[in-house]
Amino acid sequence: MSNASTKPKAGVPNPLQWLGSATLGMLAEIGRLSIFTGKTIGASFSPRWYPAQIIRQMIAIGFYSLPVVGLSAVFIGAALALNIYSGGSRFGAEQFVPNIVVLGITRELGVTITGLMLAGRVSAGIAAEIGAMRVTEQIDALKTLSANPFRYLYAPRFLAGILTLPILVLIADIIGVMGGWAVSTMGLGFDSTTYLRNTVDFLTWEDVTVGLIKAVVFGGVIAILGCYHGDKSSAGATGVGRAATFAMVGAAVLILAFNYLISTLLVDFGS
Amino acid sequence: MSSGPLLELKDVHKSFGPKQVLKGVNLDVSPGKSLVVLGGSGSGKSVMLKNALGLMTPDQGQILFDGDDVTHDQGKTREAMRARIGMLFQSAALFDSLTVWENIAFRLLNSDGLKRKEAKERAVESLKQVRLGSDVADLTPAEISGGMQKRVGLARAIVSKPELIFFDEPTTGLDPITADAINDLIVEQTKALGAAAISITHDMASARKIADEIAMLFEGKIIWRGPASEIDHSGNDHVDQFVHGRADGPIQPAL
Structure with a gap:
């Protein structure tokens, strides 16, 4: 058989070949990302550390994300309260607004919204910064100056991610609940004291810890996806732009997937 | 130190996918050359x-x-080798999140464990050697010109007194006068350190000024090597074409 017959003609892609190469490409990518993750975690939990870099990243990732996290949480909490009130009123269950708002915020929405907002703000930002360092040879320069990029660049971002996300989520939880409270007391006729008492009485530690465990995982995902795509960024403005896009999209999808996975593992479905 | 070459490349091959970039490079540099x-x-x-x-x-x-043999060295042994080497990158590759002096003192601060005060003194001293004043020490790389960035890159390369310095296209992107000043500094500082230097360039003026020896890399192999004084009488068509910058000849322009 001639060689030509095994190759698809130009412009007419063979769907099986496309599927095969896409699958292989995806497996190779998962492999590379796993190795990168292993190296980053290894560097994060063994000396030497760069404390100044960790603090700098905690400020960049944590502190400067407060406005976006706070604003997102207050609107989500407010909208949630409105929807539960409207939906609940169909079967006379309006009084459950505080309970469902606090459950929805602490278990799901607080952490998911924080994670998704930070996938945009932080993951893409890290990818662009590391990508720019890659294409201007700063990462090579680090190595020639005897600094390991995994220790100097990636571990501080990873540690800052897993340490600050739980704090941000806790703040998002509180602000989200307060958003629901504000709408309920000002617009829906709830009594402020009763609303808050219902919230606090209904809330269990488990609801909060499930959210915080998710936050730690999401913090790691956000940092690692940013570092990974920045590190393998190709030259030029397009290369860095693509790195930022891939980091943001990858982090967002992984956050939603891990959210489901952790819920499956941690939520008690028993009686 | 052994009496042989300081750095030696033996039959080095490197490919990227199907593209063979290096096809058996042999090269060496002696201490101080x-x-x-x-x-x-x-x-x-x-x-x-x-x-x-x-x-x-x-x-x-x-x-x-x-x-x-350092071909496959990793970790500590690799870092020990790099501690004896300086590198000036083509784009200077200064860390833009750090000030000029922190860039120069990067190795002193992060590997050698010097105190910040002492490291800054060393950095300012290194700045003086590349004819920059202490007033630029606290600026960031974005606040200084391209020529100054090259000087700072050179200061960073020489601050820990290396035995070997690499220069990647040291004059690219500079005007002829600034380029000449950088060439002068390279010669002066490598001589002062007694360091060996390997420079890669396509700038003939720069090559003539800083080289003891010149080698020519073509299609992944070293095709000619000789003393800098013989570059105009190499007897090699490829070298002649390059030295005189002609589009016609055995080398096809990379368009």
Whole structure:
């Protein structure tokens, strides 16, 4: 058989070949990302550390994300309260607004919204910064100056991610609940004291810890996806732009997937 | 130190997918000597330099540093080698999140564990050697010109008194006068340190000024090597074409 017959003609892609190469490409990518993750975690939990870099990243990732996290949480909490009130009123269950708002915020929405907002703000930002360092040879320069990029660049971002996300989520939880409270007391006729008492009485530690465990995982995902795509960024403005896009999209999808996975593992479905 | 070459590349091959970039490079530099490697765009100069520095690993062949095979070194041994080497990157590659003096003192602060005050004094001293005042020490790389960035890159390369310095296209992107000043500084500072130097460039004026020896890289191999004084009488068509900058000849322009 001639060689030509095994190759698809130009412009007419063979769907099986496309599927095969896409699958292989995806497996190779998962492999590379796993190795990168292993190296980053290894560097994060063994000396030497760069404390100044960790603090700098905690400020960049944590502190400067407060406005976006706070604003997102207050609107989500407010909208949630409105929807539960409207939906609940169909079967006379309006009084459950505080309970469902606090459950929805602490278990799901607080952490998911924080994670998704930070996938945009932080993951893409890290990818662009590391990508720019890659294409201007700063990462090579680090190595020639005897600094390991995994220790100097990636571990501080990873540690800052897993340490600050739980704090941000806790703040998002509180602000989200307060958003629901504000709408309920000002617009829906709830009594402020009763609303808050219902919230606090209904809330269990488990609801909060499930959210915080998710936050730690999401913090790691956000940092690692940013570092990974920045590190393998190709030259030029397009290369860095693509790195930022891939980091943001990858982090967002992984956050939603891990959210489901952790819920499956941690939520008690028993009686 | 052994009496042999300080750095030696033996039959180094490197490919990227189907593209063979280095096809058996043999090159060495003796302590205190300055070797310039000429080559056109895409001839594999940068890849050769990255292999020599250990930023890439050759597919085949050996890199010897001070007589030791360092081809596959990792971790501590690799860092020990790099502690004896300085590098000036083409784009200077200064860390833009750090000030000028923190860039120069990076190794002193992060590897050698110097106190900040002492490290800054060393950095300012290094700045003086590249004719920059202490007033630029607290600026960031974005606040200084391209020529000054090159000088700061040079200051960073020499601050820990290396035995070998790599220069990647040291004059690219500079006007002829600034380029000449950088060439002068390179000669002056490598001589002052007694360091060996390997420079890659396509700038003939720069090569003539800083080289003791010149080698020419073409299609992944060293095709000529000789003393800098013989560059105009190399008897090699490829070298002649390059030296005189003609589009016609055995080398096809990389368009």
